[in-house]
Amino acid sequence: MSDMPSSRSTPHRNPEWSKSLFTVVSIVVGLAAVVALFWQRQIGDAWSSAFGAHNVKTGTTYVFQYDYGFHPRHITWRVGDRVTISLHNQSPTHYHEMMIGRSFDDTPSAFGPIHTQFEQDFWDGVHVTMSHAYKVDNFVPNKAIVDYAGPKPLVTEGGNFSPTLQPGGSLDLTFTVPNKPGNWEYGCFVQQFMHYVAGMHGTITILPAKT
Numbered sequence: 033m034s035d036m037p038s039s040r041s042t043p044h045r046n047p048e049w050s051k052s053l054f055t056v057v058s059i060v061v062g063l064a065a066v067v068a069l070f071w072q073r074q075i076g077d078a079w080s081s082a083f084g085a086h087n088v089k090t091g092t093t094y095v096f097q098y099d100y101g102f103h104p105r106h107i108t109w110r111v112g113d114r115v116t117i118s119l120h121n122q123s124p125t126h127y128h129e130m131m132i133g134r135s136f137d138d139t140p141s142a143f144g145p146i147h148t149q150f151e152q153d154f155w156d157g158v159h160v161t162m163s164h165a166y167k168v169d170n171f172v173p174n175k176a177i178v179d180y181a182g183p184k185p186l187v188t189e190g191g192n193f194s195p196t197l198q199p200g201g202s203l204d205l206t207f208t209v210p211n212k213p214g215n216w217e218y219g220c221f222v223q224q225f226m227h228y229v230a231g232m233h234g235t236i237t238i239l240p241a242k243t
């Protein structure tokens with residue numbers, strides 16, 4: 033019994049010890065918060081891809097190009113909605129384009145087939161208004177019906193509908209989402225598909241018109 037009081041005889045905690053405990057607890061809580069945030073994002077992404085929790089975009093969708101990717105990586109539109117893609121090349125050094133389509137057109141090369149563009153061009157037959165064109169290297173309208181509001185960029189022939197922006201370039205494409213529901217892809221095929229391979233692509237879900 034004589035040793036009982038001694039085991040309890042710590043009325044004052046060591047202040048150094050509580051300070052370091054506080055630090056450790058803060059770090060653990062901080063890390064837990066970061067992990068939770070990432071986890072939540074993962075779950076969110078997995079949930080949207082598995083169950084199609086669609087955030088239908090109306091009005092303007094800002095699409096940013098960088099070395100090498102697009103932000104956002106997924107867009108959902110609805111047939112019949114009036115929408116604008118506001119495309120911005122954020123790269124300080126590289127040209128980037130944006131094609132929208134399905135499956136690939138292949139060109140043979142010494143290293144095997146190279147995907148040069150999409151086999152099916154989303155923009156075929158679509159009425160598009162291009163505006164605010166700035167630092168556009170060239171633009172291929174392909175089979176889209178294009179109106180130019182403001183400066184008209186250098187228009188070239190051949191291949192999918194695709195604006196190619198210089199570093200810092202931008203433009204707006206306004207159109208009514210055509211009756212082409214389903215899944216589409218967008219990508220940058222610059223430098224023999226290498227931008228695409230490096231991550232420059234995303235997906236578009238087009239929902240049927242509201243009935």
Ligand SMILES: [Cu+2]
Nearest residue numbers: 128220222227
């Ligand atoms: Cu690119």
